[in-house]
Amino acid sequence: MVGQWSGKEARALREAKRMSIREFAAHLGVHERLVSKWEAGGDRVHPRPVNQAALDTCLARSDDVERGRFAALTAVGPVSGAGTGGHTAVRGSYSNDAELLALIDSGAVRGDGSAAISERDLIMAAAHEASDHTGRAEATNIGPSTLDQLDADVTRIANDYVHTPPMPMMVEMLRVRRRVYRLLEGQQRPSDTSHLYLLAGSLSGLLANASTDLGYLDAAGEQIRAAWAYGEICGHNGLRAWARGMHALIEYWSERPHRALALAQSGQQYADSATAAVRLHNIEARIWSKIGSAVDTERCIRAATAASEGPVTDSLHDEVGGVFGFAEAKASYYAGATYIHLGLAEPALAATERTIELYRSGPARQRSYGAEALARVDSAAAHLINGSLDGAAEALSPVLELAEDKRIAQLEERLTGVRRRICAPTYRGVAQARSLDEQIEEFCGSTPTRSLPPGAG
Known part of the structure; x- marks a missing residue:
């Protein structure tokens, strides 16, 4: 180490x-x-x-x-000492177990040098070390219900976040993660330590998602790197796969699509469940569509369809769910955004309408106001491609009425894209187009976070 x-x-x-x-x-x-x-x-x-x-x-x-x-490559020279024949003499150079074990760690008692150690001292030092370590290993700062409560907290937060404004949820995420950090500073069984790192990684991932929604992409990048590191420490493939996907999205919104592609593709090696694989393929398809490669986009869409037939689930994507899940409504939303990048109005309309209907008819607890609002913006863009101002205005009406604390950063960026379409020669001088543009301008002017660059979605 x-x-x-x-x-x-x-x-x-x-x-x-x-x-x-x-x-x-x-x-x-x-x-x-x-x-x-x-x-x-x-x-x-x-x-x-x-x-x-x-x-x-x-x-x-x-x-x-x-x-x-x-x-x-990092070796330092052997511990020096007096002796003959090139061997290090260590007899008498230790006075207790700790000093003897330090000499062993340093490599000073290899080969013939071991003859300078008292047999009894070596055996007793090894026995004492085992006894001491066992005593520490048996101690734990985690009671029988602690991990159950923390698991429940993470599941609740991940599912509440989809229908609750970001700021109050961030406070809750941070509170629970600080509790996990304090527990990690203490002593627990290795399996419980691994579990705590999974919780720390899950909460860091949730904080990355919330930071993104509030427009702080640099902070989101730090959080998702922490989530990845915790996934590596505890060896949890579900967390690794999800973190790679989230990191890819952060790079995508940061206008680094090729870096985003590498992350999404590397995540597939950890995708042990159908949900994880489908999510990563959809993310990759979205990135390819932004780059402008219709062939690669279609390839990823086909791969996502094939992966969806897998029966395997994992504890994060499927059991915790919420932000970590990737249900049909979320997949439809991604498809709509992907087709908008390619300028394909009809499949984009079909996907966005499917998203809106699934959220409208599904359980209120699973209704993601952010994904639904973004799908409506994509629907408006598709209507504008088709030349329908009425359709665009109808799609945007619920979005423009959103409460300010639910106006996530991605909305302003996507609405900026809609404004560019309204300013096209087709709609120049049209009163309805001017009115809709003014409504969007007013909405964006009151949006509290405006940190994403134009065209990032």
């Missing part, structure tokens, strides 16, 4: 794994420029704590050959 990572150790780990800077960055879930910065700074640069954790996990998950190469 590395006490504190610097650029020197990060480079040694990358070289030990025989990875390029781009491959290593994708493996850690960071930008390749960040890895280059670490390596250029050498031992003067220390990654942030969340990236220190990611490097710890990467090293821990390396195989024996890779760890051996890493050790060779």
Whole structure:
């Protein structure tokens, strides 16, 4: 284990794994420029704590050959001492168990050097260490109902978020995650520690989603990298797959579509459930449509259809659900946005109308006001492509009446796209078009968060 990572150790780990800077960055879930910065700074640069954790996990998950190469690349010289024949003499250089074990850790008592250790001292030190460690391992700061309550909290938050404004939910997310962090600072069984990291990752993912809805994409990026690191630590594929998809969306909204593609595609290796695979294929299709590749978009849509037939579920996407789920209504919403990018009005109208109907007729608890509102904006765009101002105005009417605390950042960005369509020569001088444009302008002027760049959706 590395006490504190610097650029020197990060480079040694990358070289030990025989990875390029781009491959290593994708493996850690960071930008390749960040890895280059670490390596250029050498031992003067220390990654942030969340990236220190990611490097710890990467090293821990390396195989024996890779760890051996890493050790060779970062090795310090053997502990010095007096002796003959090139061996280190250690007799009399330890006075207690801790000092003896420290000598063993340092490699000072290998080979013939072990003859300098008292047999009894070695055996008793090993026995005492086992006894001490067992005593610590049996101690726990988690009662029988603690994890059950935290699981219930995460499930409640993930499902309430789809129909509740972001800000009050962020307060709740942060409160529960701080409780998880405090528990992780204590002592618990390894299986419970892993469970706590899953909870920390799930809550970081929820905070990434909320930060995105409020227009803070840089903060969302930090949260989703933390979620990914926690998924790596606890080895939960559902969290890994979801985090990769969310990170891809953040990069997509940040106008980095090729980076977004790499993340969505890399997530598929962790998609153990049908829902996870369908979600990632839909995200990839949406990104390809923004780039303008109809062929790749259709390929991903077909892949999503095929993946939906899988019977396998996972604990995050399917059991917790809510923000982590990807039900039919959410899939239809993604399809509508994808077809709008390609300028295909009819399939976009069919998908958005399907989304609106599914949310209208479904349970109120599962009605995502954000996805429904965005689907209505996409429906308006499709109507404008078809030359129907009446249809666009009707689709937008419920959106323009949304309460201010539900006006997520993506709405203004998408409405800006609708305004560009209204300003096209087709509608120039049309009174109804001018009126609709003024209503949208007023809506956007009162939207509290306007941090996404034009065209990001």
